[in-house]
Amino acid sequence: MKKRFSWLLGFSAFVCLLLAACGQERSTSSSASKGAASVDSWPEELHIGYQKSSFSLFLKEKGYLEKQLQKHGVQVKWFEFQSGPPLLEALNSGQIDIGYVGGAPAILAQANPHSQLAYIAYEPEVARAIIVPKTSSIHTVADLKGKKVAFGKGSSAHYTLLTALETAGLTLNDITPVYLQPAEARTAFERGDVDAWVIWDPFLADAEVNGGARILIDANRLPKQYGFIVARNQYVKQYTNVAKTVIDQLNRVHQEIHSSPDEAAKLLAKETKIDAAVWKRTLSRRGYGVFPLTKEVIAAQQRIADQFYKAGLVSKRVNVNEAVVVVKEEQKTK
Structure with a gap:
């Protein structure tokens, strides 16, 4: 009876060790799969x-x-x-x-x-330009000195303005910047609240076709x-x-x-x-x-x-x- 009991204990211990080893192998395999999927995988x-x-x-x-x-x-x-x-x-x-x-x-x-x-x-590049009303007395970039110019702060228009002013020996300190997003800038431009507007397509094309705008200088003449x-x-x-x-x-x-x-x-x-x-x-x-x-x-x-x-x-x-x-x-x- 004792021999039989000892045999059962030994067999149970062997089974437990075997299951533990299998579990460890699955765990290692799972971890490896997760590691491999971390690059070039697909998110939710x-x-x-x-x-x-x-x-x-x-x-x-x-x-x-x-x-x-x-x-x-x-x-x-x-x-x-x-x-x-x-x-x-x-x-x-x-x-x-x-x-x-x-x-x-x-x-x-x-x-x-x-x-x-x-x-x-x-x-x-997308078309960008500084525009003024068709009847404006502004005909050169130099004429912007002392004028109100609308543009989005930190936008592509901001850089367009900086480089355009540079061609006339001017800086932002020579104009009055008016920081506006396209929708607000369009309204300000048409009301005459600003003298010029720096903008990109399709808003630029819309201002030309429907907003009575004239291009003062476009980005084709400026750094890319x-x-x-x-x-x-x-x-x-x-x-x-x-x-x-x-x-x-x-x-x-x-x-x-x-x-x-x-x-x-x-x-x-x-x-x-x-x-x-x-x-x-x-x-x-x-x-x-x-x-x-x-x-x-x-x-x-x-x-x-x-x-x-x-x-x-x-x-x-x-x-x-x-x-x-x-x-x-x-x-x-x-």
Whole structure:
């Protein structure tokens, strides 16, 4: 009886050791799987920030991104912003993961001590200009001295104004800045509350077609400023596949708009409440495509950083290269 009892105790101990070993092996395997899935995996959600002036709106309405990402269980949520600075505030605070902005606001976001910004691709320039009423006595940039000029603080228009004033030997101290978002600036411009307005398409085209505006100087005569697809640094490094998908689908809509501008203008007019004629003008004077960052583009962005530091808009020197994240090297450059 004692032998039988001893045998049972020994067998039970063996079974326990065997189960413990199996459990440890599953645990180790599970941990390894989690570790392997931490890079190039798929998140539960993607939060995208967009502006009505960007082609991200077209992508949103077409639903291409949702169709691609739902295959991997990723839910896409869209958040609208009037301009780049508030969009980037949301990015730095973790409210959005990816978005499109102009070069100038990206520099301000990168200068933030808690910056989360990563540059992942760029788009060609969007038309920007300083405009005045058609009947205005202002005919040169030098004539802006002492005048009220409306623009979005920290926006691409801000840099346009700085570089334009520089051509006439002026600075912001020579004018009266009026910091307004596009909707408020349009109202102030039409009421005559400001003498000039610095703005980008499609708001620029709308002011030309419907707002009685005349271009004083456009960005074609000034240093280049590109648009950027930006992302939260940690997010894009962990979910590289998501970033690649966003870039692919944005490039897809660029080509679709370029090949069928009239149809694109109708859709964009419907969603923005801005006339199709305005969108046709906008689409006719911009470049198309989404590209990996080049030395030329990074250099142009660095010039903005240096200009903003010189103007006291950022308190430290910004090195653009430090925020560049390559997510798709195989794309063909422009």
